[in-house]
Amino acid sequence: MPVETVSLDGHIIDSLTLSKVLDLILLGGGSYRIQAFQVGVTRDEPSHAEIEVRADTSERLDAILARLGQQGAARQGGEAECRPAPADGVFPEGFYATTNLETQVRVEGRWLPVARLEMDCCIVIRPGPEAACTPFNRVRRGDAVVVGDGGVRVEPLPRREPGDAFAFMGSDVSTERPKGLLVARVADALREAHSAGRKVLFVGGPAIVHTGAAPCLAALLAGGWIDVLFAGNALATHDIELALFGTSLGVDVSTGLPTAHGHEHHLRAINAIRAAGGIRPAVADGLLRSGVMHACVTHGVRYVLAGSIRDDGPLPDVITDVIEAQEAMRAELDGVGVALMVATTLHSVATGNLLPAAVRTICVDADADTVIKLLDRGTHQAVGLVTDCEFFLRELARGLEAGG
Amino acid sequence: MSGPALLMCPPDVYDVAYEINVWMSVRNRPDTSLAARQWGALHHALAEELGLDVALVPPMPGAPDMVFAANAGLVWGRRVLLANLRHPQRRVETPAFRAWFEAAGYQVLEPPAGVPFEGEGDALLAGDVVLAGYHQRTAIAAHRWLGETLGLEVLSLELPDPRWYHLDTALLVLRPGLVAWYPGAFDDYARRVIESRFETLAVVETEALRFGCNAVVAGRSVVLPAHCPRLQADLERLGNRTLAVPMTEFIKAGGACKCLVLRLDLGPAATDPVPPPERPTQARNA
Numbered sequence: 001m002p003v004e005t006v007s008l009d010g011h012i013i014d015s016l017t018l019s020k021v022l023d024l025i026l027l028g029g030g031s032y033r034i035q036a037f038q039v040g041v042t043r044d045e046p047s048h049a050e051i052e053v054r055a056d057t058s059e060r061l062d063a064i065l066a067r068l069g070q071q072g073a074a075r076q077g078g079e080a081e082c083r084p085a086p087a088d089g090v091f092p093e094g095f096y097a098t099t100n101l102e103t104q105v106r107v108e109g110r111w112l113p114v115a116r117l118e119m120d121c122c123i124v125i126r127p128g129p130e131a132a133c134t135p136f137n138r139v140r141r142g143d144a145v146v147v148g149d150g151g152v153r154v155e156p157l158p159r160r161e162p163g164d165a166f167a168f169m170g171s172d173v174s175t176e177r178p179k180g181l182l183v184a185r186v187a188d189a190l191r192e193a194h195s196a197g198r199k200v201l202f203v204g205g206p207a208i209v210h211t212g213a214a215p216c217l218a219a220l221l222a223g224g225w226i227d228v229l230f231a232g233n234a235l236a237t238h239d240i241e242l243a244l245f246g247t248s249l250g251v252d253v254s255t256g257l258p259t260a261h262g263h264e265h266h267l268r269a270i271n272a273i274r275a276a277g278g279i280r281p282a283v284a285d286g287l288l289r290s291g292v293m294h295a296c297v298t299h300g301v302r303y304v305l306a307g308s309i310r311d312d313g314p315l316p317d318v319i320t321d322v323i324e325a326q327e328a329m330r331a332e333l334d335g336v337g338v339a340l341m342v343a344t345t346l347h348s349v350a351t352g353n354l355l356p357a358a359v360r361t362i363c364v365d366a367d368a369d370t371v372i373k374l375l376d377r378g379t380h381q382a383v384g385l386v387t388d389c390e391f392f393l394r395e396l397a398r399g400l401e402a403g404g
Numbered sequence: 405m406s407g408p409a410l411l412m413c414p415p416d417v418y419d420v421a422y423e424i425n426v427w428m429s430v431r432n433r434p435d436t437s438l439a440a441r442q443w444g445a446l447h448h449a450l451a452e453e454l455g456l457d458v459a460l461v462p463p464m465p466g467a468p469d470m471v472f473a474a475n476a477g478l479v480w481g482r483r484v485l486l487a488n489l490r491h492p493q494r495r496v497e498t499p500a501f502r503a504w505f506e507a508a509g510y511q512v513l514e515p516p517a518g519v520p521f522e523g524e525g526d527a528l529l530a531g532d533v534v535l536a537g538y539h540q541r542t543a544i545a546a547h548r549w550l551g552e553t554l555g556l557e558v559l560s561l562e563l564p565d566p567r568w569y570h571l572d573t574a575l576l577v578l579r580p581g582l583v584a585w586y587p588g589a590f591d592d593y594a595r596r597v598i599e600s601r602f603e604t605l606a607v608v609e610t611e612a613l614r615f616g617c618n619a620v621v622a623g624r625s626v627v628l629p630a631h632c633p634r635l636q637a638d639l640e641r642l643g644n645r646t647l648a649v650p651m652t653e654f655i656k657a658g659g660a661c662k663c664l665v666l667r668l669d670l671g672p673a674a675t676d677p678v679p680p681p682e683r684p685t686q687a688r689n690a
Contacts, residue, residue: 010548014601015560016593017544044532044557046548072544072560 001054001155002061002104002111005035006073008049013039018049021071028064030055050076058104058111080105080151082125082144089136094147095122098133099154100357100378105131106151116330117356119378122146137323179387180395186362186385187399189338190225193360198337199227201359203351204292205344206234207366209248211390214239214292216397221295225400228332229296229303230351231344233314236279236293236305240315241269243291270313278316304328308346330354338362341382343389345370352379364392407508408459409622410450411473411666415443419468420657424491426566427658439653443471446661449627449647456622459508459668464500469493472659473666474524474572476501480554481671483511485527490520490541513553521546525570525663529670530602531580534558537571554671559601561594567613572662576617578605578626578642584619584635586612605642611635615651615660629660 012018025032036050051073055061065075083092100119104111112131114123123146124134131146139145146152190200208217220226238248246252250262259265276282283297296303306325307318319325329351339355341348341363348363352374355361361382363371371384385392420433451458463470476497477486484505489495505512515521526542527550528535534554538544539562551558561571565588568574574589575598584605587595589612598604607616611632619628626644628636629651636646651660 010544010551010560011558012560014557014597015547016597017560020562020591020593044551044555046551070539070544071562072538072548074545 001056002058002153003052003054003155004061004065004153005050005052005076006065006068007076008051008071008073010046010072011040012047012049012072014043017071018047021051021068021073024067024071025051025053025064028055028067029060030064058113062111078106078151079109080107080123080125080146081148083147085124085139085141085143085145087141089139090141091122091136091139092145092147096146096149096152097121098123100355100381102155102356102358103133104153104155105146106153107131111153118330118354120353123152135326137327179385179391182385183392183395184399186340187396189360189362190340190400193337194225196337197335199335200225201228201230201332201336201339201351202226203230203339203341203344203347204235205231205342205347206238206248207343208235208292208389208393209238209242209253210251211343211388212253213390213393214242214248214253216390216393217292218290218295219397220393220400221292221301222299223397223400224299226301226340228336229292229301230329230332230347231303231305232347233305233307233311233318235344236315236317237266237270237313239292240273240279240282240288241266243288243294244269244272267312270315273315273317274313280317302332304332306347306350326350326354340364341374342392345373348374349377349379352377352382355379357381364389407668408457409667409669410456410458410620411461411476411479411504411668412443412447412450412458412664413461413463413471413473415439415471416463417465417468418443418463418471418654418657421468422493424493425569425658427656429656432656434653434656436653442650442653443664445649446627446651446664449649450620450622450665453647454622454625454627461501461504464496467494467497467500469657470497470500471654472525472657472663473501474663475522475570476666477505477523478527478550479510479666479668479670482509483513483553483671485513485515485521485523485550485553487523488515488519488521488546490522515546515549519543519545519549521549522570524666525572528571528575528577530577530583532556533580533601535561535571535575535577535583535598537561537563537575539563540566540569559597561597562591563589563594564591565589569658570663572618573615573658574612574617576619576621576626576662578621578639578644582642584617584639586617588612605635605638607632607635615655618651618660618662620661620665627661629655 031054033052035052038048040047098121103114107129114131114133117133121133121135124132125144193200242248245265247259247262247265250265252259273282276287279293280297282288288294305318307314307320336359339359339361363374363382364385366388368386374382418439420428450456475487477484520543522541526537534556536547536558544560547558547560568589574586576584582603584607586607614631615629616632616635619626624644626639627647630648639646654660
C-alpha cells in the first residue's frame, strides 16, 4: 500500500491544523499513523508532528498529499540521487540495493514505480523518466543508478485478508496442519490466478519423477493449470528416462525395484535426446511420447531448463550459462501471479531471487529446510508446505480436476 | 518619540489593469478622480480627524495596486517582514516598498524563498497573537516563519471563499480579545478557532460584501467603508467612534480602508527611538 511520511510544524494544535490534516487524510480515503509528536511547551512555541499517510493507490495518496501540502504538511525525502555506473556490469559506490517489495523512486517531483522488480539489483533511471530494476549484468557504463535511500520508498506487503488461502496457511513452516485442506487452498490459489488473468509458474525437482508423481504433473500441464515450468537438467532427464525406459534413476517406478543396468538409463535417455537434437524434435519424431516434458511440448507450456555444475549431459535444451539462464527465467516472469515450487532447493531459491514479493509463492518439500532456506534468502512471501511431493501433486491434480 | 503610525501610498497610478481576484474586472475600471477623492477622505479621517502621523510612500508607475500598502509587509518594531506577493503582476511593488523601508531605517526580513506572504493583508495582530490567513494568497508555510521571527503564537485560518482572499477582507481586530468578522469567509476549523479564542461581532454578508471588515482601528476609533450601517451601529454601541468613508472605487479592485493602510506602530520596539537610517558615510574633509 503506498505510504509517505509528512511533517507538520507551527501552532498546529491551537490552529486546529493538525485536526484538519488528519480529517483530510480520512476524507481523502487514506489512513494515518502519527509517528512523532512534540508539543510546544509555551503558547508561542511551535509543535511538530510526523504523520505517516497511506492510501490504496499512488494516485489517491498523491491527491491527499497535494491537499495536505496546502495545509503546510511537508513531504519528507527529496529526489532520488543518481550516479553514473563506472563500467559495464559495475554499480556506482553506494548504490541502492533492491528488495523484492514494491518500490517507488522520486524523480522530477513524481513517484515512479520501479519496473521488473527483483531483489539484489540496482535501480536505473532512464529518460521518460522511467525506473527499472537492473541486475549487474544489464548495467552499462554511464547508466544513471540510484544511490543512497533518499527518494526511495518501499511498500510493505499488504496484510492478508483472513479469508485468503494464504492467511490460512500462514507464512511459517509447519508440518502440523491438515494437508488435504492445504492442498485444496493451493488449488483455489491457482484458480484465482487464472481467473484474474495471471500466470502460474511451476518450479520442480527430480524427486517428482522419483516418487512417481510425474504423471500427476503431466496431467496438470495437460489440463492447462501451469503456464511456465522452471527446472534443471535432472527433472527433464529422469522424466525422459521414465518415458523411454519406465525407470527413474534406474528404479522401475511401477514396481519400485532396481533394474539391470538401470543406472545407465538416464545417460541413454540424454544421449537419445541429444541424438534427436533436443526435446521438441524428440517429441516431433515420436521418440518421446509421454511425461512432463512431452506434456509441455504438446500443450504449449513454456519451459526454462537451467543447468548446474553436476549435471550429466546435459540435455540440449539446458541452458548452461547461468547468466543466460537467469535472463531466460526473467523473460517468463511477466504476469506470473502464483509460483509453485516443488521438491527443489536450488531452483526454488534461484526463482525466489527473481520474483517480486507480490507473487504468491508456495514451497512444497518433504524437508522443512528448503522452505527455511527460501525464507532466509529474502523470499518472505513464501508459504511452506512440508509434505511428500507425490501426495501433494496427486491431491492437487485431483482437486483441480474435480473443481474444474 | 515614535515614528509615523501608518503608511499610505497616494492613488496617482491606481487602476484595475489586470484581474487577480474575483472583484477585479478590466471592464469595470475605477473612476480615478473619484478614487483620488475617496483616498483623500480616508487620509483626512486618519491624519486630521484622528490626528495620526501618516507617512507616504511615493507611487511607482506600472504598479497600480501599490496603493494597497497593507500588502507591503508586516511591520514589527523596527523590523519589516517584507511581502512575497503571490501574483507576478504585483511583485513590482516590493522593491519600491523595500527602498522606502530601508531609507526609513527598518531592518528588512524576507520570507523563505518561494513562500507567498501578503503582509498585513493576511497577518493581523490581536495582542500577542497573530491571526493569519492562508490558502488563496499567503501560504501556510509563511505562518511558521512569522511565528519564529516574531516569537508569537500564530493562529492559521483558512480562507476557502475567493471573495475573501485576504484575512483583512473578512476580519477586523477591534481589541486583543474582540474581533468583528464575517464567519462565511472561513472554513469550519478557522471558525472554531476564532470562536474559542475571541469574543466576536458578526458582520452580515451584505455589509461584508461592502468590505465592512476592511476597517482601520485606532484606539476606540474605527474608520470603515461607508454603507455598512449595521456594523457601524454595532461598533458605536460597543463604545467606538466611527468614521465612514466611501470606498466604491477601491472595492472594484477588492480593497477598502484597511487595504490602503499599513500599520507602522506594531511591536515592542515601535515606541523605541527611531535609529537614523544607515547611509553610506560621506568623506568630508575638515
